Amino acid sequence: MSSLSTPDTSAALGAANAAADARRSASAAAHTAAVKRRERAAQWHLLFLAVVVLGPLVVYPLVRLVMLSLTGAHGPSVHAYASFFGNPETRGVIGTTLWILFASAGLASLLGVALASILFFKPFPGARLITRFLELFVAFPSFLVAFTLIFLYGSQGSVSIGLQRLFNLQAPPLDFLFGVGGVILAEVVFYAPFVVRPTLASFALLDRRLIEAARSLGASGTMVAFKVILPLAWPGIAAGTILCFLLTLNEFGILLVLGSAHLITLPVAIYSAATVDLDLPTAAAGAVVMLMMSLSLYALYRQVNRRKVKGAGHGR
Structure with missing residues (x-):
């Protein structure tokens, strides 16, 4: 039985294991990258919604309020x-x-x-x-x-x-x-x-x-x-x-x-x-x-x- 375990066989098994580990590492890295891309996309979507919703409902009225308070009959004034x-x-x-x-x-x-x-x-x-x-x-x-x-x-x-x-x-x-x-x-x-x-x-x-x-x-x-x-x-x-x-x-x-x-x-x-x-x-x-x-x-x-x-x- 010991004759079956040759150096060539051991090397082949080692190479196969290394290849499998490399594939798993690549798959994990790809999965992590995909998750990060989804998180970034979700953050951009939230930012877009915040700008679309908060812009006209909150930011614009506040800016108009401040501008109105600084507006006089002949231009900017306090x-x-x-x-x-x-x-x-x-x-x-x-x-x-x-x-x-x-x-x-x-x-x-x-x-x-x-x-x-x-x-x-x-x-x-x-x-x-x-x-x-x-x-x-x-x-x-x-x-x-x-x-x-x-x-x-x-x-x-x-x-x-x-x-x-x-x-x-x-x-x-x-x-x-x-x-x-x-x-x-x-x-x-x-x-x-x-x-x-x-x-x-x-x-x-x-x-x-x-x-x-x-x-x-x-x-x-x-x-x-x-x-x-x-x-x-x-x-x-x-x-x-x-x-x-x-x-x-x-x-x-x-x-x-x-x-x-x-x-x-x-x-x-x-x-x-x-x-x-x-x-x-x-x-x-x-x-x-x-x-x-x-x-x-x-x-x-x-x-x-x-x-x-x-x-x-x-x-x-």
């Missing part, structure tokens, strides 16, 4: 910005906008963190259902919340009428809805769920052993919350809070329903300049200012969210 910032009422409008922004977004953030803490650390029957409802709540348009509050706390709302009949009052006792109080209440109710979801996600990433270790060392519940839980979950809480500020800054539906003639914020002023005064350059200048504020908040949100993801990766 007169629209001078008119916007030179208006004596602009300072009051910006002050009102910031006051409502910080009051609404701040209270909504506190309420969102509190709700997330209860739902995560103190689960009760129905907590999962409430969580799902809060997740669904963010899909509602904001003006529905405003109308709901009118049906409850308006002059003919069920709560107002109930209190009036209960205490035999001559008029409905609740008269706060159409003004700053009503706008802040509606925005807090509507935007608090936007903070709940990222806060719950941050709580889910916590190392429960750290919490148990703090409790075993005698730390009180308040100390555990402020010294362990909140610092560890802060990136998610901060991301939700900044998102809440961003959305509240651009809120218009609630203001349109519950606002009064004396409650003018930046979105309302821009809308009024464009539709009532027909001063499109000044409205465009205000819109550009508001766009810069929104982009600044969005950049901050992205930065915090990036740190959150990086921290979660290091944690694992």
